[in-house]
Amino acid sequence: MTITESQKVEIAENGFTTVNNIYTDEEIEQILWAINHANQTKETFRKSADLFAIRQFLKEIPEMRNLVFNEKLNNIMVQILGDKYFVVKSIYFDKPETSNWYVAYHQDLTISVDKKIELENFGPWTAKQNQFAVQPPIHILENNFTIRIHLDDTDENNGALRVIPQSHLKKVYRPETIDWTTEIETTCVVNKGGIMIMKPLILHSSSRTTNNKKRRVIHIEFSNQELPTALKWAERMN
Structure with missing residues (x-):
């Protein structure tokens, strides 16, 4: 799988691009089967009428690593990221057909870390279910990438991301x-089986679902930045 020069330019200049046909229907079914058969009683699993989410997704369902990182995705990662990047965060989102879940415009300004400590230029901090997040120095965010794997056809009618x-760059x-x-x-x-590659600092939002169709997405963040010695990435995976 080869990414075009125009797509590389689009990521650098506009902050995002999309690539279709990364996963077959069979590969997606294998991913969904593993999710549906995982232990959903853990505190990293959140389920409501509007949203089903799994935080630390790749850690909670270890078999997902081989399913998600297929040959096509690995090839694209090498072309875009090179060999210096590693996983630092992973989340699974399931936005049900009847969801009224709306996300206003925002940037992804925090990273997930193993603990809360006082560090210069790190803050503010948040903690949810014993998971710590902090806004780091801006250069860390500027160098990070996010890959969003789409398990359903996604458009403006079922919560596709809107970006500026x-x-x-601002x-x-x-x-x-x-x-x-x-x-x-x-x-x-993004078509089912496709991906969106984006910079976390791009302003993005998501609308409510209006067409009674699911939107299931795997969100994985990558960095090439080492944190201060006293702090560790919560989900670091090479």
Whole structure:
């Protein structure tokens, strides 16, 4: 699987690109089977009428590593990331057909770490279910990448991400300061079995589902940055 030069440029300049046909229907069924047969009583599993999510996804379902990192994805990762990047976060989202779950425009400004300690230029901190997150120095976020694996056809009617191209180049960009006279919104349509590659600093949002179709996504973040000695990535995986 080869990614085009225009897609590489799109990631650098606009902050995102999409690549279809990474997973076959059979591969997706294997992924979904493993999810459905996992122990869902753990505190990293969150289930409600509007959302089913699994945090630390690759750690909680170890067999997922071989299923997710198939030959096509590995080839694309080498072309985009090289060999210096490693996994630092993984989440599974299942947005049900009747979901009214809406996410306003935001940047992904935090990273998942193993504990809370006082460090210069790290903060603010949050903690959910014994999982710690912190906003790191901006250079860490600028170098990170996110890959979103789509297990369903996803468009504007079932919560496809909407992004503001080039917003990842503006460091911390508060949603309340968006100038809609100059910014242009783009909806990232991705076919089942495709992926979206994005920079975490790109402003993005997600609408409510209106077409009674699922949107299941695996979200994996990558970094090539080492943290201060006293702090560790919560989910580091080479």
